[in-house]
Structures are given as C-alpha cells and as structure tokens.
Amino acid sequence: MATAQEGTHKVQVSVQEPTQLRYRLADQHKWVDLGICKGSQSYQLPNGKVFLHLERDHGLWSEVATRNVAEMDTYLTFRSDDFLSSIHWERILAGGIVVLLLGTLVARKLRAPIDPGTNLEPLIRPDGKVPRRRVGSYRLTGILGTGGMGVVYQAEDDDGNQVAIKVPAPHLVSQSDYFHRFLREIKLGLDLKHQRVVRVLEMPMDQELYVVMEYVDGTPLDKLPIQPWPIEWKLCLEWAAQTLDALTYIHAQGVIHRDLKPSNLMVLRDNSIKLMDFGIAHKVHGTRLTGTDAVMGTPTYMAPEQLQGAEIDPRADLFSLGLILYERLKPGLPYADDLVETLRQKVTQSLPSLRLSNPSFPSAFDEFILTLLAMRPEDRFPSAQTALNSLQPLLTLTKR
Template identity: 40%
Template sequence: MSFQVGQTVGDYQVEGVLGRGGMGALYKVRNRISHRVDAMKVLLPSVRSSSTEITGRFEREIQVHASLRHPNIAELYTAFQLDDQLLMVMELVEGPTLESLLAHAPLPVELSIGIIAQVLSALGYAHRQGVIHRDVKPTNIVLTRGGAVKLIDFGIALAEFNPRMTQTGMVLGSLAYMAPEQLTGQQSDARSDLYSVGITLYQALTGKRAIDGANEYDMMNAHVHQVLVPPAQLNPAIGEELSATILKSLAKQPAQRFQTADEFRQALSPYLPTSSSAWPQLAVSHLETGVQERVATMLPVEKIPSSSRFHSAALAVLHRNLAQYVGPIAKHLVLKESREAPDLDVLCRAVSMHIANESDRAAFLNACRTEFGAETRTVEAARPAQTPATPTPVPTASWDTAWLDRLKKDLAVQIGPMARVIVDRAAKKARSPQDLLSALAAEISSPEERSRFQARHRAD
C-alpha cells in the first residue's frame, strides 16, 4: 500500500510525496509531537515478501545510517515496522543535487573543490567507521540552502560486490562512476569511493563524464583500459597541477591513487574556497517545466573587513555565532547582510533570519544581546520556541563553560552546526583539557587548521 497526503503513519503525518519507484516510496512527513519535518523511506510489502536481496539491502542501509553521525551525511533518526512495511525516518535534505547543477554547465573551480572537499570529509569519517559508500555520484550529493553539502543514499554500502544484474535489472552502483576493481570482481575498498569522487570532480570541472560509452560493455572497458583525457585540456581554468591531482584519483590500480579521503582532500586544499575565494548562494528559477535550481550568484569571501558601519571584530563575532547553526556559509551571509544593514541591531536580526529553527534563532539573538550590549538593545529578547527544542547535553561541571563555548564557536567554523553536540559529547569523556582539545582537533580534516585550533585554545 502507498500512503496518502494527510495520512497518519505512527507518530508522523504525511505532507507530500518526494518520489516513488518499483521498490518503495519516499515521503515528506511531519512528526506530530516535535513538528519536525523529516523524510520517510518505505519499502513496499510486495518487495519485502518477494525479494530477500532488496530487503537485506534496505536493512543494511538502516544499520549503516544508524552508525554514522557527521554534518555532511544525511542523518537517520529512527526505523520501525508498521504492519508488513519497513520504514526509516531520516533528515530531510532540501536543495539541488550536484547532478542538477551540472545539467547546465561546468562549475567554477573553487565551487567544485569546495563541494568535493565536504564529500571527502564525509567519506573520511565513514571509512574510519568501516563503511564504504559504493555509490558516490552527483545524484547522491545534495547542496542544502544553508550552504552545507550532504552525502546521501547508503543503500548499497557494505554490500559485497557482485557484478551480476540484480532482480531489478540494475548493477549495484552506477556504472559511469564505478572503480575498475568493482567491475572486474576484485576486492573493493575505500579507494573505490575515492575513484568515484575523482570521476565526479572531473565532471563538475569539465561538464563531461570522464567515462562514457554507447553501452555497458564500452563503459566497463573504458574504466579498466581507457587513458583519460586530462581535464585541463577540456577546461584550461583547471591548471596542470590540479589536473594531475584529479588523474591520480582516477588511476586504474588502487595502489596508485590517494590512499585515504583525507590525503585526497589535502591534495585539493590549495584550491579550496579561502579568504579570496567564493561560495554560492542557491536561487530558484521558476520555469514552465517546473522549479530548477542553479548557482545564481557567487559571493566574495574575503576576510570580513571593517566598514563605515561595522568594525571587523563585530562581524567576526557574528560569523562565529552564526557558524554554529549554518556552518561555513556563515561568513558569506554576514558579509552580505552587512552591506545593507544600517546599524548593528538591524544586522543581528537580518543575520538571524538565516537560522531555520526558531529556538536556535532565539539563542543566537540572545548571544548578540550579551556580546554587543547596548548596541543591540532593541533586539527582541528570545521568546520560548513554540516547539520544544531538543535539549543540549549539559557539559561536565568541572569544565569552564565559557571555554567550552569558545571551542564550539571555533569548531563550528570548521565543521558546521554539529560542533555543539561534538564538544558536549567530548567534554563528558575527556579527562583533561589536552584530551578534549585532541579529540576536537581530530574532527578537523586539514592538518594546518587542526594545529591552529589547538594552538589557539591551549592559550586559554
């Protein structure tokens, strides 16, 4: 059976259909108690009763998702059985896929590298947990409107590769992005995911798939034997060094590729969005064929400067506070709003509107009142949220709460909103300030940024 809009399913009410297929459906649902809007994936009873393979894959997806907690991986909230149906409720990730952005044209170098760096951060974490994604491709990479990149669909993660066709007629994994060893029946591992990332990056920068063919045999043969055209030949903006880095990720033999996601990300670090780079705002164009999302503008991301209205120190405070809720895009949002706001009071309120959750918005505005004092005297005091917020874990009493707060703000600049939860969890386990710093620094993928983070807070 399929669910209808308005129907109640356990503690959830169906608000819309996100997609349907031969094996199941994906719904937009609202929790009747918390009112949070989530996504619900349902395996059809007919499939569950007729295909142990597909049922097993769905159950593995639930188990894998349950073991992963990372800001760049869509989160699983719960899974349950309802009558003869198997359901999983997960984070609703709204935004364009990388595939939809590439339908129009290649992306700028800095934007492509910024997206792929977040994918590699997610994969590095997953690989350390023993999870191989096995289906990295542009349709499984989503750019949220808050500026984060989410890796989705762990439906075949951890599944042992079998080159035969499944009962639904689809090869496990998407052929254009699969590593040679997956196609030849050899043992695949984390380096197979990195090959798929390389293929994706190649396409993002050139607008063309590195591997293509008239049929499945041609594509499989190309993965195993074809010498690839250097991406710099297709897009001179790429440069020879970056081109060589991409080709290394696409080596036919796993031993000749990057060996870890962190190593790959480090090789891309010179091209990451930095103080002189850019990051996108996503806009929606309403076309006759529907809503298509594209990259509409590129905001400069320089070091936030002083202006006739605002000192750089005040803007830096807003940046740190906002990063706890929206991640690395915070700097760009603060810079954008600072161009229009007439005073600090208006700027705080304008920046707060980029925070989706009402209770988080209230906490942000309270922080503005505390840090800026009289200059934000007209900022409304935080009102109780209509929806009860998930309580934040209380740090261990022995820690200096002001120091923990500084750690959360600083770490949020590197990894996004999950910083608050990570700091609180680490504080419960750490036996000393050095233990805590080491645990938090391990969440930062860049060795340079990791060292700077530790140096800044040792002085505290």
C-alpha cells in the first residue's frame, strides 16, 4: 500500500485479474508505472485530473481500460466489460505473422467502440471535417486527400514535425482482403527505406486502424498539368530515371509494386518524384507471383501478363512505367475504356512510336519507352537497373 504524500489522495482499485496500472496527469504526456494490481489495492494518486490506464497483456493483443480520476474518486472497480481490445501491431508485423489467420479476431476487435471516457471523435467524421483530436502522438491539422477508400490527414507532433496519416474507410476494415493488404502496406513500408520511396513511420498502437507516413509536399502525377512539349519530355526523362531508381531498390528487396500508376507517383516542388502506395505490392521471397493474386492492380496500367493472371516478375512494373510515360507524352490513354478490349489490345497490338505524332521526339527516348512497353516480358529491359543505365546518355544530353 502506498503511503500518503502531500498533494495526493488515496484511491482503492479493484480488478478481477492481474492488471498493469499506470497514470499520467491530464496536462502531461509522461506515464508513471504503478505496477501490477491484483484483486484490490490502494494507490496514492496526485490531486487534480488524472488519466488512469489499465492493461492486461495477452501477447499479440491486450485488454485495455481507461478512466479519468478526480480527487473525489476513492473507489474504482473494473470488470471485464470495462476493457476494450488493443492490437500489438509491432509484434504482429515484426513476427511476420500471416494476417489472414488473425483476420476475424483482429477485425472484430478493431470494430470495438472507442472508450467513451477518452472523449475521442471518430477518425473519419460523417461531415467530412477534420476530427478535433490526436492520433497517437500527433494532432490532426488538415485533409490531404479523401475518397471512398478513406482519408489521408496532415498531422503534426508536439515539435511541429509534419506527417501524413492514412485512415481506411470504416466499411473496409471488416473486409479480410482489404485488412490484409493494409497491414501488408504497413509491413512493407516499414522495411523500405529509400529517398525515392514515401516512408512509413509508425504503425497503429491502439484499437484504431491507420498508418503514419512521411509527409510529402507535392502533387500526384495524375493531377499535374502537362507542360509544353520541349519541357514535358525532359521532365518525363527525369521522372523515368528517378522512378527506375526507386524500382531498382524495391525489386532488390524482392518487392513488386504491381500498381504503378500516375496517382502513385508524387511530384515534389523541385520536380523530383517519390513512389508510394504499396497496398497490393508483394514480396516474392525468391518465387514468382502466380494465379489470381497476380491480377490485382489497376487494369489500365497493368502489364499484359498481369492482366491475364499469368506469372509476373519485376518487369511488370517496367511496363506500367512505360505506359505512364507514353500517356504524358501523347495525352490520352492509348487503350479502350472496356476492360476486355483493353486486354485484347495489350496482348495483340504494340503501341505506335511517339515519333509518328511528333517527329522531333528523341529517337533514343522513343525506343526506350517502346522497350518498356513490349508485350512480352522477355522483350523488355531485364531489370530496372538495366533500364536506368540505358537512360544515362540521354540524361547527359539534356543537361548540356
């Protein structure tokens, strides 16, 4: 039993199972450990508003209860119904556990209501406004993007460091396939560290599902206006080299992006580029991706073999890059809107040379793009590094 101290008051805490206790003052972030409470025990807590946190650790998940404690509170009893479930993402991801085995359990726990005692607004408000709250150690400050898949917020920590926080739409959390992809994006993002790849900084540490990412002050390529021809083709050349730099890195880590498209390339203010969104990326671990898993992605930018559900390797990402460049240099997608017709065109027709519509287009760059867009993987560059090497002479010419 704790001894009385000036500025404190005694609180009797009762629990049904051994429970870890800690507290913090409402205006501070530092937690004070009270140890394990067994049955009923007395504690000396500071006067004023105190936030009490109780946790029972079960390995991959914990049961958590919270309570705001005032000076008049002298007896606190916690029953099983007072505890919510919190997932230990860092243990799940670090252990490489197959999320599908945990899907039902985890999704059910994530849908548990937020403890009313914490006074937290939902991460996605029905009125579309920014929730007036913190997420982990960050305060939400604005909305970077929104849509049917969820919301991306701008946020900052207490030192003013900016981050982006991606929150999936509530209806998606209960879908095991989406849930699996979201966790895979977190796991891959934590592993990938490269200047041309948007970094994942943190995983969720409570019962809410989100991911904290590097804040990038830029514009997705699909939202960037096409510049006059003499400027645009040189920008495309630089973007191609930088994207290939990123692809060389992720491919060396055994990762195939599988959904390379303009909206997944972020152009910064200095016109440099970063690759993002690894939601359906796949780490192949030395084997090729086959079957229905290979068909995932955005059909318009998929390689022919990916659309057909055949075996894919990193060269599928090269085809997608080629189509992104082709679309920028000859505005308007070269394929039909119909998915079946797109597939037929991709597996039977090569795209025409860009020089047919613009004879001043550098022949070497034209040949480079058409090699990326070869219908058969074996006719493309064998790797992103090889493709990058082939661009070096052109890059040198543009800087003269």
